[in-house]
Amino acid sequence: MQERSEITDDEHAGRREEIDETFDEMYERVALTCFRYLDFKNLDQVNNLTPYEYRLLMKAKELQMVDDQYYLHLQAYLNMTAQAKKQVGKKQRMVYTKFSKFFDYQKELDRVMGIKKQSKFDKLAEFINKKTNY
Structure with a gap:
């Protein structure tokens, strides 16, 4: 943690700038931020906002921006x-020749919906259970 004696002149100047900001300037900055990032449409929305709500909304917006960056990098x-190639003899071939090999849409839908696909072993276990119960 920084002690007061370690604070530089630049930091003192920055704090003075924050203090020197008038209420009207701060209100305008908050309103512009709400319109720009939070999709507010009128000043009534800004006026009904508490400082706590504003901080939460802005933190949520920052987290949303991090998520957006994540999805861009994932893409x-x-x-x-998807453009990966493998060496086959002297030629290079695409690793994924079909989209379904790259992304199994139905499998993902089933996973989300909680649908478990039966494997060959499940059917074998069923057969054995039927035979042992008789």
């Missing part, structure tokens, strides 16, 4: 992966 990675 770039997936683009690179």
Whole structure:
């Protein structure tokens, strides 16, 4: 943690600038931020906002922006992966020749919906259970 004696002149100047900001300037900055990032449409929405709500909304917006960056980087990675090639003899071939090999849409839907696909072993276990119960 920084002690007062370690604070530089630049930091003192920055604090003076914060203190020197008038209420009207701060209100305008908050209103512009609400319109720009929070999709507020009128000043009534800004006026009904508490400082606590404003801080929460802005923190949520920052987290949303991090999520957006994550999805952009994931998209770039997936683009690179989808274009991957493998060496087959002297030629290079695409690793994924069909989209379904790259992404199994139905499998993902089933996973989300909690649908478990039966394996060959499940059917074998059923058969054995039927035979042992007789």
